Amino acid sequence: MFFSLRNKLFLVFSCLLTIPFLVLSLVIPSLFTIYIKDQTQELTVEIMDQFSLYIDSITKQAEDVGQQVLVNPITQEWLQLETKQKDDDTLNIARLLVRNELNALLSSMMVNNSNNISVSIFTHDGEGIWGDYADIENNTWYSEFENHNKTYTRSHIDPNQQSAVMRDLHINSHLIPLVDMNSFGDSGVIKVNFSTELIENALDKIKIGEQGNTFIVNEQGANVLTGEIKTPQEIVTDSLEEMKDRQNEQGLLEIEGDNEKYLLFYQHLSVGDWILMSEVTEADLFAHPYQIQKSMLLLSFGVFLITIIASFVFSSSITNPLRELTKAMNYLEKGDFNSAKQIMPTIKSENNEVRYVLRVFAHTLEQLKSLIDNEYKANIRRRNAEYKALLLQINPHFLNNTLEIMGGMAAQGKNKDVMNVSVYLGKMLRYSLDTKSNTVTLGEEIQYIRNYATILQLRYEDALHISIDEDPECKNLPIIKFIIQPLVENAVKYSFIAKNHAKVYIKTSYQSNHLTIVIEDDGIGMSEEVIYHLIDNDDNNTKSSTLESSGNSIGLKNVLDRLQLYYGEQFSYQIDSEINKGTRITLGINYEGREMNEESHNC
Known part of the structure; x- marks a missing residue:
């Protein structure tokens, strides 16, 4: 029975149609995966380069503003007056006049710059041009600047600014030592502030896949912008460790997580120790190839069904009338005599034995229907x-x-x-x-x-x-x-x-x-x-x-x-x-x- 015509046709069609589709459903998605990975890396590096240029323009402007404030005679005069220990009315009046001139200078710089830049100046004892820091040593950004020479801060809120709008915004700052140009003594800090939102708006345009995340961290893995990093912290930590071994400015890391594999694109920015990272899971990035693979597997299953149908279509003439007779018997079992009677005239067979069985069943059907109708x-x-x-x-x-x-x-x-x-x-x-x-x-x-x-x-x-x-x-x-x-x-x-x-x-x-x-x-x-x-x-x-x-x-x-x-x-x-x-x-x-x-x- 296994080597019947129906089974032989089934095996032939399965080998000719089903197996090639199964092979293609595995090979083609793999080729797509390699291509998408290469294209994604190329495009991501290009977008990261553009973002790096944008960050450079903002930080360059902040650095230029800081240098202009430092070398300005008004700043130097204010610094010299503030550091004098003498305290009399004449000196106080001179301090007030210079402070007013410095306020006007900083205000004009803020107006002339297009990137929401503001400037604060303060000495190491916490005395500032817009307000005093009573506990300046406890500020994270000041401590990191003094102890670790980090000239770019993480996102924070600074109430000691001229503009009321800037006081309520999250900002990043560029810190420059406030140096007396005559004695070259370090007397304080020039703090050039720019809105964190400028960076985040540009960062939102960098996204890989549907669920990918893009963020900026420092070498310790801390977020330099607002909010929380959605990427698991252990993935970020492992990536930073692997970057140290590579010593490359940019590249692609493949990190194994608990349940899935992460692809992490990175680039070292010219801003302090900031690192731009863009992360996506392998399942998210290759969702379309996986869908193609699933569709082709379904197609293979469809081809498999077609082979079964074809084997039945080409079955022998003996099995066809017997199958129709079985259908008529099923109708009879359900009590549908009319459907059974409609099928019987359509069943044809050249085999004498089958024709005899059909004739006897048709007669039995007529007799049984008559008896049931009377009852x-x-x-x-x-x-x-x-x-x-x-x-x-x-x-x-x-x-x-x-x-x-x-x-x-x-x-x-x-x-x-x-x-x-x-x-x-x-x-x-x-x-x-x-x-x-x-x-x-x-x-x-x-x-x-x-x-x-x-x-x-x-x-x-x-x-x-x-x-x-x-x-x-x-x-x-x-x-x-x-x-x-x-x-x-x-x-x-x-x-x-x-x-x-x-x-x-x-x-x-x-x-x-x-x-x-x-x-x-x-x-x-x-x-x-x-x-x-x-x-x-x-x-x-x-x-x-x-x-x-x-x-x-x-x-x-x-x-x-x-x-x-x-x-x-x-x-x-x-x-x-x-x-x-x-x-x-x-x-x-x-x-x-x-x-x-x-x-x-x-x-």
Whole structure:
């Protein structure tokens, strides 16, 4: 069987089509990965070079401004006056005049520069031109400048500036020693500030992949701009260590993380010890080649399916009619005789044995369909007869109970109540005797229950409370008669057995073509054995036991049998009961596929 024609074709097509596609799906994405890696490195280096030129222009301007301030005579004069120990009115006036001139000089430099540059001057004891630093030694940027000679600071906020706008901005600064040009003594620091936002805006344009990150750090791995670096710190640290070994100004590092591989492009900037880094994961960078590989694998799978289809198309003429015959038998198994009969004339075969099997099956199909049709028609007639018999059991049972109620009221001399009961009873009898149709609307059935409840209310007065929650969407739904009244009658009857009061709750709802009717009471409840007996009888379709019963079976079982008989599988129910606490009966009818315009007549 393995070397049949179908299997041989399958092997040939698999080798010729599927295997080459599988190979290509592995080779082509690998070539794309190498190409994308080379192109990404080339483009990233080019963009980094452009960014480096931009940074150079800003820092060069900051350095030029710092040198201009340092050599300016006004700065030197202010420095000399500030460092004099003598303190008299003449010197103080001279200091004030020079400070004003220096303020004007620094203000003009700020206005003339386009990159939001501001300048601050202060001595080592913290005295500054725009304000004093009481604890200047505790400032990180000052400590790094004095101890490590770092002339470019990390991003920070400096409140001692002339411009109110610059005071609130994050800034980076270029620091220059404030030197007395006469004595060449180091007396303080010139701090040239420029907005961090200038750098970050340009940095945002450098991005690799969808999730890549670009940032600037110093040699210790600290971020020199604002915010946090999204790249894991261990990746940054490992990259800095590897850079020290390479001694290259720029390049590409491949760092293995915990769960994925990182590609990190770097370039040493001319600004202090700043290093520009651009990081992307291998999965992010090569997402498109991986998608191509996935698509080609799916294509290979599609080709594999085509080979299977081709092998079946070129199968032998013997297997084709047998396969069609199997399809007809499947329809027969599902009960779809018409589809099976439509297939049989289309099955052709030159083989005598197969042709004989087809002829015998077609004859068997005709005979079986004829027998089932006859049985179905007989079953419909029997079902209608059973339904009429069940319906006729309701009226005498209800009328007997109602007359007992009227007799009890007459014995008590409640003539007015007897008249009222007679009126409601007349309405109910007109409803009951209308035999033109087996169905009514649910609104008519509920009105029948209202009349019935009114009769019971006159008898039991405050001891009985019946509430009805009717969904307006249900009013026009067709339903068979007398499915609620027997359940309400049982609920009242068995509630008064153990209690001197009774509560009955009736609710209807309609949602998604499904009608739900709930009848709930606080009576004596039913045991699990009684409920099991009802369900067991229902599962075994023992309708005859209902028809043959006298009066004690009319009620819940009668209603369930009638609904099951009329609606079949579209009917469902649930009984929830607890001894001495009450019973809740839920009836469900699925109207999907049913005619909604069945006949009904008003009472």
